[in-house]
Amino acid sequence: MKKRFAVKFTGQSGQGINTLGEILAKGIKNSGYNIFASREYPSIIKGGYAAYQIDFSDEEVLASSKYSHILASLAEEALHKYTPFVNPKGIIVHSLKDFQFSKEESKYIEENKIQVVHIDTKQIALDNKAPEIMANVVLLGYIWKLLDLDIKIIEKLLRKIFAKKNIDMDAEIRCLMAGYNIDKPKDFSIDKSQLKIKRNWNKSKVLTGNDAIGLGAISAGCRTYFGYPMTPSTTILEMLGNTYKETGMLVKQAESEITAAQLVMGSMYMGTRAFTATSGGGFDLMTETLSCAGMTETPFVVVLGQRSGSGTGVPTWTGAGDLNVALGAGHGEFPRCVIATSDVKDSYELIQKAFNIADVYQIPVIVLTEKQNAESMFNISNLSKPLKIERGLRSGKNRYEITESGISPRWIPESAKPTYLVNSDEHSEDGISTEDPQTITEMNEKRMRKLLTLRKELPEPVYYGPKDAETVFIGMGTTKNAVLDAVKETDKKIGYLHYQYIYPLKFEKILEIYEEGSRVILIENNQSGEFGNLVKRECNFEFPEKLLKFDSRPFFVEDILDFLEK
Amino acid sequence: MALKIEDYNTNVRNTWCPGCGNFGIHMALKQALVDLKKTPSDIVLTFDIGCNGNGVDDIEGFRFKGLHGRSIPLAVGAHLANRKMTVISDIGDGGLLHEGVDHLIHAIRSNYDITLLIHNNQNFALTTGQATSTTKEEKPMYAFPDGKAEGSINIGELVLSLNPTFFARGYSGEPQQLADIIKEGIKHKGFSVIEIMQVCPTYTPESNHEWFKERIKETERKATISEAVKCVKDMDIIYTGVIYQNKNLLDYYSRLENRKGKKTELVNEVKNIDIKGILNIFE
Structure with a gap:
């Protein structure tokens, strides 16, 4: 990865991983970098393992990388779980006394020249007259040191976020500083020299x-x-x-x-x-x-x-x-x-x-x-302007009037307005229940015509990438994010056709791209390629290649890069 | 022009059996609405599925015939959107106690300001006479020649166990009294539960008008819930009237801190709302 870094903060559920992760994410953002943060946590309140990973760069970041440069851990299970996902030359910092890596983990650490630092965060917290629970803030301070960022930024943020909580703020700050004042290994650095710092980025939104x-x-x-x-x-x-x-x-x-x-x-x-x-x-x-x-x-x-x-x-x-x-x-x-x-x-x-x-x-x-x-x-940086509200309200003779567009008049039920019957039984134009075959057919057709009208008015899918892309991924949802982040890490000409409006489906763009000769790949975070099956149903197009993932993890940037290398 | 019962009539042919208790119930409902000077466009009626639901053809107003068991939450959604409308939820004993019993329980504790009309004909009639929780035990019913093997639910007892603010019982054969009860229910600011004992000439013909007449007895409001429970438990004499009312509890909407002092209804507020003030949280 050329222009992005990742730091992962892990522990047990209940150790404040989310709160500190959020502070860390906003702290890096306020230092002038784009961030993306994702959470992994178990479906339990206490225990298990939880992680908060922040990826940052000077460009937009939309997905997580699989490997982090810094892994910080407060809990044993989490440390074992995430050690195999530390980058070569990365660093592991933990607060666990007498922690033993397994043989495989030690081998991985050695082969990849990963440094391991143990900090007795609890003792440091106690030495600073702070309760044991603030040990995680000591770790936060040390991470900040590893990132080599301005301490004032994180201190300010900590004060702001904890302001409403009934805690000893001075003790928090003492713990933060104690962590920050620990020397970092000389041969470890996050080389941010390639990253431009964005001005006034503290006003951007997370x-x-x-x-x-x-x-x-x-x-x-x-x-x-x-x-x-x-x-x-x-x-x-x-x-x-x-x-x-x-x-x-x-x-x-x-x-x-x-x-x-x-x-x-x-x-x-x-x-x-x-x-x-x-x-x-x-x-x-x-x-x-x-x-x-x-x-x-x-x-x-x-x-x-x-x-x-x-x-x-x-x-x-x-x-x-x-x-x-x-x-x-x-x-x-x-x-x-x-x-x-x-x-x-x-x-x-x-x-x-x-x-x-x-x-x-x-x-x-x-x-x-x-x-x-x-x-x-x-x-x-900010959200777009609100969309114009369209309601389509209009009065008419019959609530279910048969129209060419399929759309009938609808008006708000209120005093002095004509009343009407809304009926979950099949009904005629006036809402009255019907079992008449012709009316049933006409009403069904009327309702389904709305789909044709809507399809015409829906926007086309959004295409990202060069016009002459060799490879085009096609999908929906967050698969786009991993692909767009991966594109920045490769010289290959990659495109992504992003479907926001899934149904009624506008499939023409897919056929167009395919006919132009690009390599077309369906990408989905499920087992059967559900979007691909919809495309097949609607226009009989079968995706020649599929990249499917269904292990409950999102697509990481590396998943896309590895696929392209194959 | 003065409001008349006829203003609530429709020109659609109704499908109830001759002698059905629903005729009396609708007569009473229309009378109550006319007496309260409410025009059809002031009223929202939600209907369940079943014989009561087929009454949707028989009465004017803004009507929504929804799904089985769901008449209450549908009515609540409508009420919260515009409290200027009088919202009445119509349901049978089957939909109420079987498919949608959770809605009854939570509507009582939430005390939404709507009126619930329970058509208790003691069976699922539209599906041709299956047992419900109010069917007499031992009575042979559809598919169960020896009667149901389950126990019964007394609607009054169930409702009163949940600290309601209004419980009344009426009878389809006494539409004038029932109209008075419905009026009280609509005027009550809170969730008004009205159980209506009803004749079903087709599937429970033994509980005919004569049978009811021997047992129905009008009663006064009870001062406490425990007195009210005693009154509704007795099914040898079926007490009718407003049995319990508590005017001291606020309805759900009135308890919403952020809606206090608001002069508009949710339906009047659909417009682009500025989020700038909230966005600061996310910096």
């Missing part, structure tokens, strides 16, 4: 994909959120709940996903904007409502945060194996829109777009995200 979705919803005039906790969507509830005074949004934790979905449908029917977010299992419970929204032509927005596996799966790890359920969920046949987000920029924009599509087309819109986007921290 957001998770979920933060961006929440902010996008606020911008779009969404006035209520109904949630039920489930990783990796839970932090949308957190973000919207913690800002509810500023936004005035009605934020509610429902008794189940079934309820959350029904609340959304009820609120949307009444004419406000509402949404919910969940993961695969919760989404399964929402599917009857999805189908009902399809039949009743009620706008509906749900964020489906993907983790990996069926059943409970691997709850706190990433994947993109829920496209099939997004496309097929709900009984009967009804039009829907499926959108996939990849980073904070498009999460912020696409959730707004989702509301517009749901309102105008009166259909359910499923917004896919992945743990890798939902909970990772991205760094951007």
